[in-house]
Amino acid sequence: MEFGLWREKMMLNRKDLLDIKGLKKEEILFILETAKGFLDIPTRTVKKVPALKGMTVINCFYEPSTRTRTSFELAAKRLSADTINFSSGGSSVEKGETLLDTALNLQAMAPDCIILRHPLSGAPHFLAKKVNCSIVNAGDGTHEHPTQALLDAFTIMEKKGKIDGLIITILGDILHSRVARSNIYCLNKLGAKVRICGPETLIPKYIENLNVEVFNNLDKALDNADVVMALRIQKERIHGSAFPSTREYFEFFGLTSEKLKRAKKDVIVMHPGPMNRGVEISTDVADGPFSVILEQVSNGMAIRMAVLYLLLIGRKKSEETA
Amino acid sequence: MKKLLKNGRVVDPSQNIDETLDILIEDKFISKISEKIVDKEAEIIDCAGLVVAPGFIDMHTHLREPGYEYKETIETGTMAALAGGFTAVASMPNTNPPCDNDSIVRFIKKKAEEAGFARVFPIGAITKKREGKELAEMGLMAQFGAVGFSDDGSPVASAFVMRKALEYSKTIDKIIIQHAEEPSLFEGGQIHEGLVSTELGLKGIPSQCETIIVKRDIDLCELTNSSIHFAHISARESLNYIKEAKRKGLKVTCEVTPHHLLLTEEAVLGFDTMAKVNPPLREEKDKEALLEGIFNGTIDVIATDHAPHHKDEKDCEFGFAAFGISSLDIAVPSLIDYLIQKNSLPVIRFVELLSTNPAKILKIPFGTLKVGSIADITVFSLRHQTTVNPNKFYSLGKNTPFSGRKFNGRVQYTIVDGKVLYTYGKPPKSLHS
Numbered sequence: 071m072e073f074g075l076w077r078e079k080m081m082l083n084r085k086d087l088l089d090i091k092g093l094k095k096e097e098i099l100f101i102l103e104t105a106k107g108f109l110d111i112p113t114r115t116v117k118k119v120p121a122l123k124g125m126t127v128i129n130c131f132y133e134p135s136t137r138t139r140t141s142f143e144l145a146a147k148r149l150s151a152d153t154i155n156f157s158s159g160g161s162s163v164e165k166g167e168t169l170l171d172t173a174l175n176l177q178a179m180a181p182d183c184i185i186l187r188h189p190l191s192g193a194p195h196f197l198a199k200k201v202n203c204s205i206v207n208a209g210d211g212t213h214e215h216p217t218q219a220l221l222d223a224f225t226i227m228e229k230k231g232k233i234d235g236l237i238i239t240i241l242g243d244i245l246h247s248r249v250a251r252s253n254i255y256c257l258n259k260l261g262a263k264v265r266i267c268g269p270e271t272l273i274p275k276y277i278e279n280l281n282v283e284v285f286n287n288l289d290k291a292l293d294n295a296d297v298v299m300a301l302r303i304q305k306e307r308i309h310g311s312a313f314p315s316t317r318e319y320f321e322f323f324g325l326t327s328e329k330l331k332r333a334k335k336d337v338i339v340m341h342p343g344p345m346n347r348g349v350e351i352s353t354d355v356a357d358g359p360f361s362v363i364l365e366q367v368s369n370g371m372a373i374r375m376a377v378l379y380l381l382l383i384g385r386k387k388s389e390e391t392a
Numbered sequence: 393m394k395k396l397l398k399n400g401r402v403v404d405p406s407q408n409i410d411e412t413l414d415i416l417i418e419d420k421f422i423s424k425i426s427e428k429i430v431d432k433e434a435e436i437i438d439c440a441g442l443v444v445a446p447g448f449i450d451m452h453t454h455l456r457e458p459g460y461e462y463k464e465t466i467e468t469g470t471m472a473a474l475a476g477g478f479t480a481v482a483s484m485p486n487t488n489p490p491c492d493n494d495s496i497v498r499f500i501k502k503k504a505e506e507a508g509f510a511r512v513f514p515i516g517a518i519t520k521k522r523e524g525k526e527l528a529e530m531g532l533m534a535q536f537g538a539v540g541f542s543d544d545g546s547p548v549a550s551a552f553v554m555r556k557a558l559e560y561s562k563t564i565d566k567i568i569i570q571h572a573e574e575p576s577l578f579e580g581g582q583i584h585e586g587l588v589s590t591e592l593g594l595k596g597i598p599s600q601c602e603t604i605i606v607k608r609d610i611d612l613c614e615l616t617n618s619s620i621h622f623a624h625i626s627a628r629e630s631l632n633y634i635k636e637a638k639r640k641g642l643k644v645t646c647e648v649t650p651h652h653l654l655l656t657e658e659a660v661l662g663f664d665t666m667a668k669v670n671p672p673l674r675e676e677k678d679k680e681a682l683l684e685g686i687f688n689g690t691i692d693v694i695a696t697d698h699a700p701h702h703k704d705e706k707d708c709e710f711g712f713a714a715f716g717i718s719s720l721d722i723a724v725p726s727l728i729d730y731l732i733q734k735n736s737l738p739v740i741r742f743v744e745l746l747s748t749n750p751a752k753i754l755k756i757p758f759g760t761l762k763v764g765s766i767a768d769i770t771v772f773s774l775r776h777q778t779t780v781n782p783n784k785f786y787s788l789g790k791n792t793p794f795s796g797r798k799f800n801g802r803v804q805y806t807i808v809d810g811k812v813l814y815t816y817g818k819p820p821k822s823l824h825s
Contacts, residue, residue, distance in 0.1 A: 091591070168704075168708060169708070169709055170707065170708060188709070190709045190710065190711035190712065191592055191593040191594050191663070191710065191711065192592065192594075192663030192709065192710040192711075193709045193710075193711075195662065195663045196663060196708070196709055196710070210593075211593055211594075211711070212593035212594075212595075213592055213593030213594075214593070248593060251591070251593060274589070274590040274596075275585055275586060275587075275589070275590055275596065275598075276586055276587040276590050277590055279587050279590075280590070280591070
């Protein structure tokens with residue numbers, strides 16, 4: 071293989087990872103493939119490779135997060151990057167500094183990558199136009215959460231060996247879910263038949279244009295499904311009255327063992343976390359034999375290692391060539 | 393000093409004229425309009441190949457003063473108006489303090505006269521502090537020059553208050569202008585509720601947020617037998633209601649903005665804050681309906697809703713960005729391009745929308761080239777191009793989604809009080825200079 075082609079293959083030709091919508095299928099598959107290689111690192115005695123040695127990654131979190139923040143931080147550390155955590159609480163943000171000023175100041179300290187979690191849709195897209203370092207979207211408002219969709223796809227691939235042709239039901243608060251949007255794009259690109267299900271108050275307008283089948287009835291939505299993804303009911307984003315009570319929600323849309331019987335026998339159950347047990351998912355399903363929820367978390371780290379690796383090494387190589 | 397506009401294509405809907413004529417201006421009045429006028433004393437302004445129209449009146453402008461001088465001042469806004477071909481603008485009352493009493497009306501008039509660029513006709517608030525609760529002193533404001541009333545930026549949400557406002561407006565013979573928006577359907581909204589809001593995860597503002605109030609206020613208009621004007625109509629269904637109201641003979645008028653005519657929700661893709669505006673840019677079907685409304689007479693006026701903002705208010709996260717588009721500098725070229733060039737709108741209808749009708753609705757003695765009237769004239773070209781460069785706007789607001797666009801159409805001269813205050817390529821002049 072010619073060097074040029076090889077180099078092309080070894081990186082993502084992009085500065086940032088902002089959303090799944092803008093990714094090509096080949097890029098998604100390339101990230102998933104790369105993540106496979108990182109899967110065993112956490113099982114080693116020395117859980118570290120020197121791939122990103124000397125590089126700096128800043129975790130910039132404007133919303134509370136346990137899983138995603140830890141996952142990104144560990145992913146960067148296990149690639150030997152230096153990591154800094156920054157959250158809006160207890161920082162200059164509380165003194166009224168704008169996101170742009172904060173980012174420009176951080177940039178002045180020459181990081182290679184800023185990982186941004188932000189309550190406003192499009193915040194990473196805005197920053198990406200303003201700073202030279204790579205921006206990875208770790209969830210923006212109710213828009214996208216690309217690494218979650220990638221790790222979900224990775225988990226399905228691991229469990230099912232394929233995604234093409236699978237019936238995948240995404241269940242819950244679709245309206246406010248960035249995980250749902252990223253997954254709808256990602257799974258569609260990979261050939262799945264995507265269903266969404268929830269009360270009509272939590273289904274966004276024209277969502278069927280994104281090539282999904284919409285259900286307001288959980289039994290029908292689960293019929294013959296290969297994969298079920300339950301989404302968290304985001305109490306903090308639901309203003310007013312999307313449904314009368316969590317009790318009623320659980321009755322109609324809570325994922326229980328009984329309801330799950332309608333799905334395929336080898337169905338897998340996923341959840342991006344954090345879970346509200348007894349609201350969108352029952353404990354026996356969450357902890358039951360079909361659940362792959364904790365595997366999602368482990369796979370998440372491999373995906374984030376792959377994303378950081380491909381973006382940062384890719385940029386380094388293109389800078390060297392330039 | 394006499395001036396003679398030679399060989400222009402004179403288009404004046406108020407006299408149903410569209411032919412090549414000369415216009416003689418004496419002092420500040422139009423003294424003669426006919427073929428081949430000869431006057432040796434007059435300064436000749438060659439208008440061959442240009443359209444000569446009664447001065448354009450923007451009946452929906454935010455001049456931001458008092459209170460938001462960092463966004464725009466009366467001086468910069470009226471300079472932008474001249475450069476954009478408007479001889480007059482009506483300023484909306486959402487200033488700080490709001491224009492809800494006669495002292496603010498007088499302040500605005502005084503500032504505008506001192507500046508000496510385009511004329512300013514203040515719009516007063518319908519309710520005190522624009523809170524939608526108690527009627528403001530509309531009669532007193534009218535005495536000092538307010539030409540109409542609106543709580544623009546906010547709706548008059550209460551049907552009771554709106555009824556009273558409509559009734560009272562008959563007493564003072566001034567138009568009520570409604571910013572049609574149902575607050576409970578708007579709350580937290582960012583862009584039109586449609587496919588783009590779903591894709592971008594931005595809270596949507598449904599068309600019904602507007603149409604519900606349009607429908608309600610048409611009913612109130614019928615109840616009170618008064619007149620109402622709807623600002624910046626954006627949704628197809630609103631036009632259907634207005635069309636039906638007109639058919640029934642109700643005194644209902646409406647305006648549309650250049651950006652709602654030219655753009656759809658897709659302008660927001662990529663989180664472009666320059667296209668964040670209220671009412672939001674809607675769908676292709678709405679855009680088509682607005683164009684149809686221009687042709688079939690449902691729409692009476694094109695108004696800019698010029699909403700200048702500071703750079704910082706647009707150069708930020710989409711959710712924090714201010715609503716609004718800075719429009720005065722380029723509205724007319726964009727409309728010439730879209731309506732006349734691309735959609736073959738008759739020039740006489742174009743002038744009616746931008747001059748004759750706003751003057752009629754605001755009941756001001758402009759929008760005509762009749763002999764004896766004040767010489768406020770807009771001269772524009774259908775042959776020359778305008779390239780949008782926000783850095784060259786006279787408005788302090790550089791917020792436009794049209795940056796870099798080329799429009800076939802250009803403002804050549806803007807004449808106020810018989811003086812050429814703007815000539816293409818030169819900075820606007822003041823009446824006092």
